[in-house]
Structures are given as C-alpha cells and as structure tokens.
Amino acid sequence: MKHKFLTLAFILIFAAVSSLTTVLAAQWYEYSEPDINEMTVYVEGEMVWYGYCMNDAVPDRWICYTYQYATPGLERGSNTQVKVSFVANTDLEEVSIKTWLTGYHEDIEAETAQFDVFAGNTYTKTLNLELPSDMDARDEYTLYVQIEHQQDLSGIDKAEVDTEIQRISNIIDILSVELYDSNNNYVNQFNAGSTIYIDAVVKNRGNYKAEDVYVRASINELGISRNIYLGDLAAYDEDDEDDSKDVTIALTLPSGIIAGTYTLEVYAYNDEVSDREIRNIFVSGYQEEQQGEQQPGKVEISTQVSSNEVEQGKGAVYTILVANFGSTTKNFIVETTGTEGWATTTITPSVFTLAPGQSKLVNIYLAAGENAVEGEHVFSAKVRYGNEAKSYNLIANVIKSKSETDWKLILMIIGIVLAVAIIVLLVILLATKKKTTTETVESYY
Incomplete structure (x- = not known):
C-alpha cells in the first residue's frame, strides 16, 4: 500500500509539471475566413510556438488559438536561427516574414525577401538574428514573428514568444587593440629597432570567473613575442568585481630587418578559452641615422x-x-x-x-x-x-x-537531509498507525 501511494504521488507531480510546458497564449474569434490559417515557430530547430484557426459551431465564425510550447534560451553573442512555417487560406502577393527581438536598446531584427503565396500550400522560411554579446540576462526579451503584407492580415499572422537570455559558460573577448610608439603616437608604422606598445582590453563574457588569463603579443615572421599575466576576470554579472582589464605589452623590433608589412597577433587565453586579434603593421628598414642616434x-x-x-x-x-x-x-x-x-x-x-x-x-x-x-x-x-x-x-x-562558498553543494546537502527526514517521518507514521490498529484488534477480543 505504501509503495502504491508513493508511485501515485510521483505520477501526479510529473503530470503537473508536464502540463506547465504548454501555455495557451491567446484565443479569439474571426468572423470571416482567416488569411493565415496556421503558423509554427522554431528556434534553433525546436518548436516553441504554434497557432491555428478552425471553424466554430457558430456559422461564419472561426476560433483561433495560439500556444507557447517552450521558452527558448538564447545565447547572447550568437547567431540564432528562427524558422517559420505557415499555411494561408487565400492567395497573397509580395509577402515577407519579419522577426525581431525587443528589450535591447537597439534593433535586433531580420526579414526575408518578398514572395507570393498560394492558398493551401505550406511555406517555410529561415531567418537569423545576430544577438549582441552585451545583452543583460536579467532583462526581459520578447521574440516576435510577423507575416507582412501591403494590407492587414487576419488569422495567425503574428507570433509573440517569451524568451530567456543565456550565456556561454566560458568565453573571453578582446575588446580593443591599439598600437603606439615611444612618443605615444597611435600609429601602425614603425622603424626597425624601435618598440611597439600594444594596449589591449580583455573582457570576460562568460557565466563563470575566467581564472589565470594571459595576453600574448607576437610577430611570428620576426620570431618575437611577449607574454603578460592578466589575472582573473570576474563573471559578466558580478557587479562588485572587474570583468574586464587592460594591459600594455611592449615588443622591440629587431634591428636590420627587411622593410615590409608584418602580422601582429594579440592572443588572450587561459586553460579553457581564448580569443585573438590580428593587426597589420608596416616596418621601415633599419636606417643608418638611427645608429647615429644611439648612445653608449x-x-x-x-x-x-x-x-x-x-x-x-x-x-x-x-x-x-x-x-x-x-x-x-x-x-x-x-x-x-x-x-x-x-x-x-x-x-x-x-x-x-x-x-x-x-x-x-x-x-x-x-x-x-x-x-x-x-x-x-x-x-x-x-x-x-x-x-x-x-x-x-x-x-x-x-x-x-573573500570566502568561497559552494552554494550548490550546500543546497544539495540540505535537500538530501530534508528528503531523509521526510522518509523517516513517513516510516514512523506508518509504524505508529500499524501499531494502533493491532492494539485495537487485540482489545476487541
């Protein structure tokens, strides 16, 4: 009996949780045949939204439903694929599909070229949204999909999808690289034997702290490089710590090298992630007057x-x-x-x-x-x-x-303790109930 009760409880809990995955977003009536009969929206290959219209019991009335099946997790700094599939009840000319994301301070949108639509056919179009890397995961963003036409359309012509912004767990980004000479002039042309000063800004856009980050500047054609320890970069949402740092690296060019264009590489890295930036510089050949300027x-x-x-x-x-x-x-x-x-x-x-x-x-x-x-x-x-x-x-x-507290471990331990306590309590209650029943039967006889 005890096992049947526990099994039933788990089934009920699972059913309740499963029912939350599909949400009726909207319901309304149309009093003429809808232009767009149904539409499905996919994000990164997963169906997240669906809408359709059907004849109602009342003559000349259609009832329309829209459902959100999942909340897509969008990765900032990524190219997100949005696929739209729809069926029209009427022929339409010069139709396009537009998708956009609200909640960011600039427009994030994409639109297809215009095309013609014939009644009863299914049309599928794929669009790509370039998500900025500085989107705040704590803000709310809504994804919209609109079938656009020169006239207003009826039926399922627009989708509204709630989203969540996620981040790549580990990623660092070189925000800027600037080059200047010993006179603090920002240039990309240097003389042989001179020193190039490289200012680089590195940012952690990941979900976790980037530990032991180094920055290396190198010109492989000349066989020169310098490696600088940058340190730890806090996670992007840590307001009380630095998630970006700047560093200056000095590279001294060899004397007597051939004049020409060389490739300067700036490489930021740790044991898990890396990023690189390339700059082309022009180096003038070693000049005799430079030798005359040298002092012992x-x-x-x-x-x-x-x-x-x-x-x-x-x-x-x-x-x-x-x-x-x-x-x-x-x-x-x-x-x-x-x-x-x-x-x-x-x-x-x-x-x-x-x-x-x-x-x-x-x-x-x-x-x-x-x-x-x-x-x-x-x-x-x-x-x-x-x-x-x-x-x-x-x-x-x-x-x-700063004391480092493993909250995940603490919460897991608390959960285990609570689970054990509940099991012990159930055993005690069942044992007490059984004992009471036995004593009642014995006293009857």
Whole structure:
C-alpha cells in the first residue's frame, strides 16, 4: 500500500509539471475566413510556438488559438536561427516574414525577401538574428514573428514568444587593440629597432570567473613575442568585481630587418578559452641615422603593469620592460622596497644581461599577507645598471579575503537531509498507525 501511494504521488507531480510546458497564449474569434490559417515557430530547430484557426459551431465564425510550447534560451553573442512555417487560406502577393527581438536598446531584427503565396500550400522560411554579446540576462526579451503584407492580415499572422537570455559558460573577448610608439603616437608604422606598445582590453563574457588569463603579443615572421599575466576576470554579472582589464605589452623590433608589412597577433587565453586579434603593421628598414642616434648608455625602462587589486593571502603580477638601446652590453639588477610587514615579492629575473638592441620583461610577483591592512599600498621597484639606478612606484590595493562558498553543494546537502527526514517521518507514521490498529484488534477480543 505504501509503495502504491508513493508511485501515485510521483505520477501526479510529473503530470503537473508536464502540463506547465504548454501555455495557451491567446484565443479569439474571426468572423470571416482567416488569411493565415496556421503558423509554427522554431528556434534553433525546436518548436516553441504554434497557432491555428478552425471553424466554430457558430456559422461564419472561426476560433483561433495560439500556444507557447517552450521558452527558448538564447545565447547572447550568437547567431540564432528562427524558422517559420505557415499555411494561408487565400492567395497573397509580395509577402515577407519579419522577426525581431525587443528589450535591447537597439534593433535586433531580420526579414526575408518578398514572395507570393498560394492558398493551401505550406511555406517555410529561415531567418537569423545576430544577438549582441552585451545583452543583460536579467532583462526581459520578447521574440516576435510577423507575416507582412501591403494590407492587414487576419488569422495567425503574428507570433509573440517569451524568451530567456543565456550565456556561454566560458568565453573571453578582446575588446580593443591599439598600437603606439615611444612618443605615444597611435600609429601602425614603425622603424626597425624601435618598440611597439600594444594596449589591449580583455573582457570576460562568460557565466563563470575566467581564472589565470594571459595576453600574448607576437610577430611570428620576426620570431618575437611577449607574454603578460592578466589575472582573473570576474563573471559578466558580478557587479562588485572587474570583468574586464587592460594591459600594455611592449615588443622591440629587431634591428636590420627587411622593410615590409608584418602580422601582429594579440592572443588572450587561459586553460579553457581564448580569443585573438590580428593587426597589420608596416616596418621601415633599419636606417643608418638611427645608429647615429644611439648612445653608449641609452636604456629605456617602462612599467607595463603598475597597479593591481590584491586579495589578502593572494598575489598579483607587475611587469617592467627593460630595453638596451645603447651600443654596449649591460648588466641589470632589479629589487623591490616598501613591502616589509604586509607582503613579499618574487622577481623573475632579478639579474640579467642585455646586449645592444635586446630587451627583457621583468615579472614581479607580489604576495599579500593574510593579515595585510586593507587599502592602497605603494612599493618601489629599483632597476640598477652600471652606476645608474631608476625607481618606479607600484600600487597594490589590498582587499579583504573573500570566502568561497559552494552554494550548490550546500543546497544539495540540505535537500538530501530534508528528503531523509521526510522518509523517516513517513516510516514512523506508518509504524505508529500499524501499531494502533493491532492494539485495537487485540482489545476487541
């Protein structure tokens, strides 16, 4: 008896849930034969909406119904296919089908070319909607499909479909790439032996945090590349964290290369996702006057990443580019000061040698202490070479450590505990009922 009761309960629950998947969207009457007798809408191959008209019991009256069978999940940043199938009761000329999505600040729409329709035939058309990548999943969006004609149509000529905006779980996007020279001029033409500075902005458009993101700039024809650690990018809807970051990468062009057009690739990636952007640059051949401009002790040092937000107990990477534009080989030593008591640093490399025309990217990994005081901390990186030394201020904004709570696991545990408690309660109730029945029978005799 107990098993039959539980089985019946599960069947009733399943039937109730299943009934919610189809919703009667609208119902109305037409008092002349409808122009469009029925229409079906598919999104990404799945039927989501259907409408039809039929003769009513009352003469010269048709009753029309529309149903929404499913709520399509649309992926922002994707090309979404909308297929429309319909049957007309009358011949029509110069008909087109238009679909559009409301709820976004710009028009998202598509329309077919015009075509003629003959009564009783089924016509199927496919349209594609380009969904923007910055659609907010928390907003409401409605998909419309309209059969358009020079005159107003009757019957099932328009569909209105409620949708949900989903996101690709993991995706990063390079929003912009800008190139400039040592004089801060934004250009795409450089001289051999000069340095290209690349500003790149990377955004996480995914549903989850993108961890340990790197950005690499490279010119494969010249065999040069630089790799920069960007860090973690928060999920798109995390309002209190950064879902985008910018980085500057410096690439020093070799001396004596052939003048021509070269391909510069900017590549953002982590273990799961990646994105790339391509820029074409023109490089002028090495010029003799450039050699005359070189000085025996000319060194160029620039900070690539000078400010980071660092969580207590965690770390961040700062980068400094050192280039030797002189005519002699130089030895360099990099050290930091000002982190005593709240952080430690690891410098890679801390000691190195650069021949004329060479450059080196120095990574400074700063690890904040678990008890580091919240707020802005300033520390210095000093680069020493020969009898000279240059210092650069770096900034660390220390924030409170965030506890990572696995809510899915907690909810699952709570659900299991509640299920066990309900089962135990049912067993106790059934046992008590059985015991009461037995005692009643015994007292009767």
